[in-house]
Amino acid sequence: MSIITISRGSYSRGETIAKTLAVKLGYECISREVLLEASKDFNIPEVKLVRAIHDAPSILNSFTYGKEKYIAYIEAAILKYVLRDKVVYHGLAGHFFLKNISHVLKVRILADMEERVQREMAKEKIPYKEALRLLKNDDEERRKWSKHLYGIDTWDPSLYDLVIHVKRITADDAVGIIRDTLQLPQFQTTPASQRALEDLALAAEVKATLVGVKPDIEVAAQNGIVYLQLKAAESQESALSRDLERMAKGITGVREVKFQVRPIMPYSE
Secondary structure, rough: OOEEEEEEEEOOOHHHHHHHHHHHHHOOOOOHHHHHHHHHHOOOHHHHHHHHHHHHHHHHHHOOOOOHHHHHHHHHHHHHHHHHHHHHEEEOOOOHOOOOOOOOOEEEOOOHHHHHHHHHHHHHHOHHHHHHHEEEEHHHHHHHHHHHHHHHHHHHHHOOOEEEEEEOHHHHHHHHHHHHHHHHHHHHHHHHHHHHHHHHHHHHHHHHOOOOOOOOOHHHEEOOOEEEEEEOOOHHHHHHHHHHHHHHOOOOOOOOEEEEOOOOOOOOO
């Protein structure tokens, strides 16, 4: 089976397309659930994660290593969900976390601003200018969010396998196009692509567990071996490595931990 990520703006029918597609395929459809999972697993109030999305990057800059911790928690939660396979994820950054997994079909849904404004006016009972202002602000915040956190522009078409403009192509047409594309051999799960996803998910879980102790830590995994790259003062290296190894080995699936510690150079004028 496969995984589908759908990136969309507000009132672009992306959520409708995601939910309809999931029903037709018999897949699970997720979005906000990822925040709930991260909130539960890492003991963070959900409201903080919600604010981090809607107020980023400003809210994250107010916390020490807020950006690093937020990315680690959300990435671990997303990857935990998609490990189940047969998932449609519509939300921010799904295509970013899964960009190197071959059985992921990455889709961007676009809609004309005029149509989006009319939908927001109808739903929120607000005048045209207010709806237009809100949509433009929302688009800009989402774009800034992705650029600040991940260094990517969600409007860049090269990030996606499919970019669908919903106008002459209807939402139902879009569901059919995505479903047909999903049948192509390059989007089928293979033992190698599943192994790559499992390694990615394990590395993400380890990082989310360790980021509170060492926010700048880099983590990779391969077949149960976890590789930790970090900077540490020589006087702290031994004790820190022991603590990190103990924490990492407490995670299911970790067989061995290997370190690459770069010394922190003393400051000199």
